[in-house]
Amino acid sequence: MIIAMVNNKGGVGKTVSSVNLAAALANRGKKVLLIDNDPQCNATSLLLGDMTPDNTLYEAYTENTPINKCIYPTQFGVDIVPNAQITSQIEADLYQDTARSYALLKNFAREYAAEHYDITIIDCPPSLGLWVIQAMSCADGIIVPIEAGSRFSLDGLASIYTSIESIRATKINKELRFLKTLVNKVDMRTSSSKVIIEKVRELYPDNTFETTIPTNDSIKQAELQRTTCLKYDPQSSGSKRYRALADELIALIDDEKQQPSLING
Numbered sequence: 113m114i115i116a117m118v119n120n121k122g123g124v125g126k127t128v129s130s131v132n133l134a135a136a137l138a139n140r141g142k143k144v145l146l147i148d149n150d151p152q153c154n155a156t157s158l159l160l161g162d163m164t165p166d167n168t169l170y171e172a173y174t175e176n177t178p179i180n181k182c183i184y185p186t187q188f189g190v191d192i193v194p195n196a197q198i199t200s201q202i203e204a205d206l207y208q209d210t211a212r213s214y215a216l217l218k219n220f221a222r223e224y225a226a227e228h229y230d231i232t233i234i235d236c237p238p239s240l241g242l243w244v245i246q247a248m249s250c251a252d253g254i255i256v257p258i259e260a261g262s263r264f265s266l267d268g269l270a271s272i273y274t275s276i277e278s279i280r281a282t283k284i285n286k287e288l289r290f291l292k293t294l295v296n297k298v299d300m301r302t303s304s305s306k307v308i309i310e311k312v313r314e315l316y317p318d319n320t321f322e323t324t325i326p327t328n329d330s331i332k333q334a335e336l337q338r339t340t341c342l343k344y345d346p347q348s349s350g351s352k353r354y355r356a357l358a359d360e361l362i363a364l365i366d367d368e369k370q371q372p373s374l375i376n377g
């Protein structure tokens with residue numbers, strides 16, 4: 113299954129959730145690929161540290177370098193297709209031919225990822241532009257992390273639904289599904305967290321993960337030290353919740369194999 117981590121709002125936890133969920137899934141024995149489709153390269157620098165990879169999505173998009181040459185193993189049990197900051201410079205050119213550009217990531221990754229990996233996670237930049245349309249064109253489903261602390265966090269969900277509908281309607285990816293919203297940065301001592309969780313469950317009862325991610329300093333510290341929360345402090349509340357999230361996702365995927373209607377649009 114290929115999952116895109118999408119929210120046009122910045123700083124909601126797309127990257128830390130991509131990385132830590134990927135690591136937790138790998139710890140559960142799944143073969144996991146993370147594609148860093150954000151030219152900010154946060155996931156790349158988190159998982160690869162100071163290493164400068166020769167082949168990134170930039171080479172893939174400009175020189176047609178095949179995916180098997182762009183995959184790097186990491187110490188976290190997850191493989192990564194890295195990005196490079198220079199990729200941001202080709203975005204304007206790619207808009208010249210959207211039909212080709214929207215399909216770039218799909219043509220590059222979809223077949224290979226489906227064949228070689230149980231789960232592929234695509235980390236996306238904070239937009240609904242080209243890179244995210246590419247990711248939505250390639251993915252089976254979308255996970256939308258939202259921030260519990262912000263009263264604006266639910267506002268963007270409707271526009272993400274609209275984007276999914278338009279991707280389906282233009283037939284780029286008719287099968288694309290909204291999997292789940294993931295409520296991040298939860299602090300149960302605050303009423304705002306409780307209100308957001310209640311509201312999102314009320315609005316999207318079938319499309320909200322039971323597991324929520326707390327605001328947890330280990331998640332922040334791990335990011336600063338370029339490691340996963342699971343490695344930095346396996347017993348932290350952040351690590352426990354990412355493991356629970358991995359289990360919830362695995363159960364969802366297993367259920368859907370038996371009952372395809374469970375994951376609905």
Ligand SMILES: Nc1ncnc2c1ncn2[C@@H]1O[C@H](COP(=O)(O)OP(=O)(O)OP(=O)(O)O)[C@@H](O)[C@H]1O
Nearest residue numbers: 122123124125126127128238297326327328331332
């Ligand atoms: N649950 C959490 N607890 C503590 N810190 C968190 C948590 N989730 C995210 N953060 C911190 O918030 C910041 C934003 O997180 P992250 O980079 O994952 O967001 P993003 O959605 O990927 O941002 P962007 O839109 O810029 O790509 C980071 O500094 C991260 O360490």
Ligand SMILES: [Mg+2]
Nearest residue numbers: 126127150154
């Ligand atoms: Mg990010």
